[in-house]
C-alpha cells in the first residue's frame with residue numbers, strides 16, 4: 001500500500017526535505033500529504049510550503065485542548081496512513097497515538113536507550129554523548145510509543161565520535177547520515193520490506 005505520510009516537525013525540517021526528495025524520486029512508495037508543526041516559528045514550515053506541501057500548525061496556543069484529537073481527525077480526513085516525526089520535540093499523545101499505533105516513526109540522533117528520554121533533544125543529546133566518552137554515536141529509527149524514545153528500534157547506524165568533536169560537529173555528521181538512512185528505512189517500509197507489527 002502506497003504511504004500517505006504526515007510529517008511532524010518542530011525545527012529546521014531537513015529530514016522532512018530528505019523524505020520529500022525520496023518520495024519525488026521514487027525511493028519511497030508514497031508521498032507527503034501534509035506537514036504539521038507544533039511551533040509556528042519552525043524554519044521547516046517555509047521550506048515545506050515552498051515545496052507545495054500543505055502545512056498545519058498545531059501549537060499549544062491555537063489548540064489549548066484536545067490537540068492530538070484534532071490532529072488525528074485531520075489525518076483521518078486526509079487518509080494519512082503513516083506518520084513520521086522529523087525533529088518533533090514533543091511526546092505524541094492519544095488519541096493520535098492509539099489511532100496510528102505502530103505507524104508512527106521517529107529518528108533520534110544517538111543510540112537508544114542510553115541517550116534518549118525526556119529533555120534529550122537537539123544539542124543536548126550530542127553533549128551527553130561527548131560527555132560519556134563513548135566512541136560511537138549515530139541515529140536510531142524507532143516506532144513511537146507512549147514514552148520518550150522507547151519504542152521498538154528498526155534501524156541504527158554507527159557514527160564515530162572523534163576526539164575533537166564538539167556537539168555541533170557531531171550533530172552535523174549524524175544529520176548527514178540521517179538524511180540517507182531515514183528515507184531508506186521509510187522506503188523499505190513502503191515496499192513491505194520492513195514489517196510493522
Ligand code: GRF
Pocket residue numbers: 009010011012013014015016044086087088107108109122139175178
Ligand atoms: C535530527 O537530528 C533528529 O534526529 C532529531 O531532531 C533533528 C531534526 O533535524 N529528532 P531537522 O529538523 O530534520 O533538520
